[in-house]
Amino acid sequence: MKKHKQPSLIFCLVMDAIGCASYFLPGIGEFSDAIWAPVSGFIFYLCFRGWSGAAGGFFNFIEEILPGTDFIPSFTIMWFLQDVTRRKQATSVSVR
Numbered sequence: 045m046k047k048h049k050q051p052s053l054i055f056c057l058v059m060d061a062i063g064c065a066s067y068f069l070p071g072i073g074e075f076s077d078a079i080w081a082p083v084s085g086f087i088f089y090l091c092f093r094g095w096s097g098a099a100g101g102f103f104n105f106i107e108e109i110l111p112g113t114d115f116i117p118s119f120t121i122m123w124f125l126q127d128v129t130r131r132k133q134a135t136s137v138s139v140r
Contacts, residue, residue, distance in 0.1 A: 050126050051091040056119035059087065063107075064114050074111055081108035092122055 063084060066073035085105030089097045104118045 048093045050130070051119075051123065053120070053123055055091075056123040057117075059084065059119040060117040063118075066114055077108055077111075077114065081105050084108050088119065088122070091119070092126065096122070096126075 063080065066076045066080070069076060082105060085101040085108070088104040089101035091097065092100055100118065100122050107113045107116050107118055
């Protein structure tokens with residue numbers, strides 16, 4: 045089974061910044077979210093894969109499409125969750 049590589053923290057921060065960019069586009073910001081939401085959700089799934097990528101991609105889509113919720117850094121939150129899980133697994137393997 046091929047191991048999927050986790051995206052970098054910088055990539056996740058950039059993706060979250062793009063999602064927040066609609067706040068800086070008065071009048072067309074929420075319209076741009078209608079385009080960005082499905083793209084962002086799909087990219088999220090491709091980055092994190094599996095069950096967490098699918099659920100997170102759906103949450104990311106909803107977060108981007110709803111007005112006023114673009115400030116939630118969903119990519120960065122998932123990166124930290126994945127990183128903590130990876131570190132716990134590495135620690136439990138090295139202790140054995």
